[in-house]
Amino acid sequence: MTWALFWEWFIKALILIFTLLIGFGYLTWYERRFLARIQVRIGPNRAGPQGLMQWMADAVKLIFKEELTPANVYKLVFFLSPIVTMVPSIVIAAVIPWGTSFQLGGRTIHLYLADINVGVIYLMSIASIAVYGIVLAGWSSNNKYAMMGGLRSTAQIISYELTLGLMFVTAILMGNSMSLVDIVEAQKGMWFAAIQPVGYLLFFIATLAEVNRHPFDMPEAEQELTAGYHTEYSGMKFALFFMAEYQKMIVVSMIGATLFLGGYREFWFLKDTFLSVDRAWFLGPAYLFIKVVVLLGIMIWVRASWPRIRYDRLMGLGWKILIPLSLAVVFITAVGILLAEMFNPLWIWIVLPVSLLVGLLAVMVVYRDLRRKAYERA
Secondary structure (H helix, E strand, C coil): CCHHHHHHHHHHHHHHHHHHHHHHHHHHHHHHHHHHHHCCCCCCCCCCHHHCCHHHHHHHHHHHCCCCCCCCCCHHHHHHHHHHHHHHHHHHHHHCCCCCCEEECCEEECCCCCCCCCHHHHHHHHHHHHHHHHHHHHHHCCCHHHHHHHHHHHHHHHHHHHHHHHHHHHHHHHHCCCCHHHHHHCCCCCCHHHHCHHHHHHHHHHHHHHCCCCCCCHHHCHHHHCCHHHCCCCHHHHHHHHHHHHHHHHHHHHHHHHHHCCCCCCCHHHCCCCCCCCCCCCHHHHHHHHHHHHHHHHHHHHHHHCCCCCHHHHHHHHHHHHHHHHHHHHHHHHHHHHHHHHCCHHHHHHHHHHHHHHHHHHHHHHHHHHHHHHHHHC
């Protein structure tokens, strides 16, 4: 390793870390202002212009707030749990490409920290680690409400990670690679979400459950668990859980944009214009930023619009509906790719109507089940 390569990695790592840390702060502002607009109110508007410095005021408050540690907690695990939850939310972004490469001082600078040939497996493995911090936080708190939140998180993550993993398989099949850079470049002609919209919808639902976002925020259900697994945390320890959740929102949006929405690539109809990333490398991070902001807005919109569903229905949706539908989506995608390779590349488009049909059947099954239960209660 040369010093030039070391400093390149070091600078890119700093850019990645500070982007996520600052992005967390402005995401809280974005959510509060967006929710306020939906609910016809003002939202934060005092600290800084349009309330842009509100997150800094909250950070200062949490830094100087007294940290309380209950007497009967398992102190070492209680202390380490926020760190175990926080670190994966940053480390997981190492393999996500932000843009194409460019030349600087005779060197080729790649806009990603690492391009490993099993990048998708890396994402799945790191994403699975964060749940340990939540479970250990609930267990070490020696509090029944916190413990219940940790157990709920375990069951929820196991259920919805199966769907998430199958959607990773769908992206791997369509991109013919497990490298995220190769998957992005494979979408130069058309985004995978246009070919397989049901697969992307399933991916989006699974990521909502992965980051404990509404309506899958059962581990933190305030009405039942008084904040769930982090009930006993305060000060900066609570802030680390808070930061981890919002940073995971940013990261899963980046992953979703990378796997299904072309990542740093331009819209497919701009590929031969002056707005193409191939002609202007600096547009890559801008395109990725726009897609991430839109996806985060949809997450916030879902929070403002959907009620929290009952826990048994949450688990039933994961095991009875999403997993069978995910298996069907993977099968349909594989058949479409096989037909495209054997006969004509246009056969890949058969995936779109067949997937929509299967998704519609799944919606009808859910609707019929809900109507039957409502009739039984009546």
